[in-house]
Amino acid sequence: MGSNIPQMANGTNKATGKEKRKLWAHPDPETTRMAEFMRGVNQKYGLKLKSYDDLYRWSINAIGSFWGEVWEFTGITAEKHYSEVVPKAAPLFPRPDFFAGSRLNFAENLLYPAKLKIDENSPAIIEATETGSSTISWAQLRSRVQKCALALRSHGVVELDRVAGFLGNHANAVVAMLAAASIGAVWTGVSPDTGVTAVLERLVQIQPKVLFVDNAVVYNGKTHSSHQKVEEILAGLKGLKAGVIFETAKGHGVKVEGLQVGEGKMWTYEEFVRSAGDLSGPPSFAQLPPSHPLYILYSSGTTGAPKCIVHSAAGTLIQHKKEHILHCDIRPGDRMLYFTTTTWMMWHWLISALSAGCAIVLYDGSPFHPHGDLSLPLLIQDLKITHFGTSAKYLSILEQKRIFPMQEPHNLDLSSLKAIYSTGSPLAPSTFEYVYSAYPSSLNLGSITGGTDIISLFGSPCPLVPVYPGEIQCSGLGMAIAAYSPSGVPVPDGEDGDLVCTAPFPCQPVTFFSSSSPAAGQQKYRDAYFETFPGVWHHGDFVRFEKETKGLVMLGRSDGxxxxxxxxxxxxxxxxxxxxxxxxxxxxxxxxxxxxxxxxxxxxxxxxxxxxxxxxxxxxxxxxxxxxxxxxxxxxxxxxxxxxxxxxxxxxxxxxxxxxxxxxxxxxxxxxxxxxxxxxxxxxxxxxxxx
Missing domain, CATH: 3.30.300.30 (ANL, C-terminal domain)
Incomplete structure (x- = not known):
């Protein structure tokens, strides 16, 4: 491939007819992991792919070959290799079984990243709050997960049991999740800022066996006890076998005494771990089929009960590794902070960065405390964050307030930043301009889109193409997306339409959880994505693919x-x-x-x-x-x-x-x-x- 990666021409803005200004292009794209991946594909298959568009077209036309190469390049640890990547001519629904025959464990892949040399004493997690930060090494994280997993097993948790967390964004939540995944249990998380009714709307449907909770929440300088909420949630979960309290805020909030737990009891976390007895055993990871359920996430539930979306272990893992290693160019030693809650899919996306050897920064608190609008920029400076993710709303607030953290009188050093990612809603063109005037001009501003439904991205950042105002850089590798008219016909680039996906991809949900029958869950799944355009995934977003740049412009939800x-x-x-x-x-x-x-x-x-x-x-x-x-x-x-x-x-x-x-x-x-x-x-x- 050599130096053939081209810089794409400036595009034209549909609304104004004016040429769009290129805001960023990678100074040396040949050094990126994506370019390395393309060189390997060219060599193995005798191809002459030269640009991102070439690579993308190959990835959606040779689905089996592409995902097989991602498996090898990004490093998936599996006890047993797959017999087939995906059946030829497989439909989108019923969901095809990617990597059939393989046996692997999601938690093992995050705790022991393949093909990477990682110092076990280097940071795996950096916990940050409004008052400070602390570091957890890879060795410490592995040990904590092992002990939590032994405790879960001792309380009867087995494969396919549900384990829930009513938890903030801190290391204990990650430990509990990875411990559940190591056994083959299914994790679901709900943020403690969620109301009791909304929590029960979700958890009653899936009937968790164990519930982890925080004793209190610290936000905007104030400590809020979780006792009342926890008491009401426990009362609504009749089949719960155990409740476990983390002392997130010292000396505050929930007390074990007096709390009634379904068919079991309430434990402090320390008691829960000690109850497992001997904690000296080696790490154990259940080797499971690739479509084994890993997470349950929830639809928004704004006009009814939330739907319970079940995501697979292998699909989630390989999609996130593709996005982190190829699209985000994350390397061992990088540090990613995504401002998120445990409910949002971006929390799960953040945690998967461990599998790329990246240290994850978990921030639990207000983005505007204690240093006002500079709180998160100061965190980026002090912790040397390389990849920072947030919502479009947060960036637009800073834009409206004209906050320039690197300029007088603040003079923050944000030189560690390689990328800023934005999602949750479309990022306005003016906010693109603001970011490149307020933050290092060398960073890749990645407006991204995907969702809870796919626990990942359809529109991605990319080190091989430029950034233009108002545009998501590219369609993600292996994601055959397009814009459709209401009649189900693809519309030309430059015209608006419904976002669809026309070919299978590994992070499709396994099913929708249903306590009544598997068939009922599959029917909900079909109704959610395949009712509008039969045989084609209808994502529910309105989009335009730009003619010149191939970038995506998100225009809102289809139902709006x-x-x-x-x-x-x-x-x-x-x-x-x-x-x-x-x-x-x-x-x-x-x-x-x-x-x-x-x-x-x-x-x-x-x-x-x-x-x-x-x-x-x-x-x-x-x-x-x-x-x-x-x-x-x-x-x-x-x-x-x-x-x-x-x-x-x-x-x-x-x-x-x-x-x-x-x-x-x-x-x-x-x-x-x-x-x-x-x-x-x-x-x-x-x-x-x-x-």
Whole structure:
């Protein structure tokens, strides 16, 4: 391949017709792991792949060969090798069994990364809180997982049992998860900021055998006891065999005495481990089939009970290793901090970085305490973070406040940063520009997209292609994604459509958990992804693949698509305009379509949450309408612009557009407990009745 990796030409912005500015390109792409991988593929298969686009096309046209090469290159430890990568001409549904015949263990692959020389005394985990940090070595992590696994076994936990954590983002959560995975139990995590109803909506469905909890939560400088929540959760889990309390905050919160646990008892973690007896045995890892369940994650549950999505061990492992090693170019000794909760799929993505020899930084606390807007930048400086992940919302807040941590008077040293990753919602073009003006210009800003459904990415960062404002760099290797029209026909690059995947991939869910029958779980699975376009995975996002750059522009959720006069566009286009031109006046917004039974067309309604001291008057409405008409089109101009006092969001900060849309359209809906501030929905109901 030599020096043939080209730098792609500048692209053209669809909305303005102006040439997009290239914000970043790798200074030496030949040195990346992805380039090394491509050279190996060329040599083995007699190919002449020269660019990322060449490699991507090969990866989706030769699925078996590609995933087999990823297995070897990234280093999967397996007691028994696979007999076949994937059956030829396998459909997406029913889910094909990737790597059939192999036997492996997920936890073993994270604790003992293959093909890597790692000093067992070097950091594996760095725990960071609002008050400081501490380091856990690889040797210490392995020992702690071993002891926890022995304790779980001594309490009767076996393969396929569910083990749950009502835990913050700290090392104990990782230890409990890896211990469960080492046995072959299925892990599920729920963040302690989740309400009791939302916790039980999830855990009652899956009936865990053991529940780990924190005694308290420290956030924004305050300690909050977990006792009341834990007591109510335990009362709702009748079949629980054991409860285990971590003393996360010294001397606070939950006490073992008086807590009733289903069919067992409540233990402190120290008592739980001692109950296993002899702790001197060697590490033991159950060698399991590749499709063995590893995690249960949950759909958002904003308009009903959350669906329980079951993810496989091998599928999760190889997809994450592909993304970390090839797409993110992570090396042993790197340090990744992703600001996340244990509920969000990005927590699972972060933990898998251990398998690349990366030290993971677990931050448990407020991103704005104790040093205000500089809290996380200071953490990046002090801990020498190389890869930092966060939400688009966090970056947009810093953009609106014009926070430049490397400039006077702060002068932070952020030179360790190699990459910033953003997900949760589309990253606005103006925020791309902000990041490259506020952080090192040498870093790869990776806006990424995927989701809980696939526990990974469809749109990825990439060291072989440039970064353009507003675009996800590329479609992920091995992910045959496209944009479809409502009739199920692929649309040309440059046009908007529904995000679909047309070929099998290993991180497809195994099933949806169902206590009634396996068939019921499979039916829920089919209904979720294969109802809209039979035989094709329908992801539920609205997207555009750019003609020149092949980058992805995310336009919002498909079920929230705006369709005035039959023209389809995503709410993200409106949010980008507001952030770019009205930051400082408009704090946040939610944009939905309204069409009631008596309406002949859909009306786009834009609600604005104003910054303190700002008002939504007729002058602002006209100004917003004028900018949208100029930068987008007349069809994009909302029919109604009004002020609201709050925007409903999920625990991950995603706007709950579909619930607002249904309320405005006059539908009677049951709003799930995962809407963090669902009390504000009553205001929207009252608004709908009077407008």
């Amino acid at each position: 698509i705006l369709k005035p006069s039959g023209v389809r566009f995503g709410s993200a286009e409106i949010y980008n305009i507001l952030l770019k031109h009205f930051g400082g006046r408009v704090a946040d917004a939610i944009c939905v379509g309204r069409r009631r039974e008596m309406d002949t067309d859909e009306t786009v309604v834009l609600f604005l949450k104003m910054e303190e001291g700002m008002v939504c008057d007729e002058g602002l409405r006209k100004e917003i309408s004028g900018v949208i008409r100029k930068e987008l089109s007349a069809r994009h101009v909302p029919g109604v612009i009004d002020e609201c006092f709050e925007i409903p969001v999920t625990g991950n900060g995603k706007k709950v557009e579909i619930a607002i849309k249904q309320i405005l359209c006059g539908m009677n809906i049951k709003v799930g407990a995962s809407v963090m501030n669902k009390e504000c929905l009553e205001w929207y109901r009252e608004w709908a009745e009077t407008h």
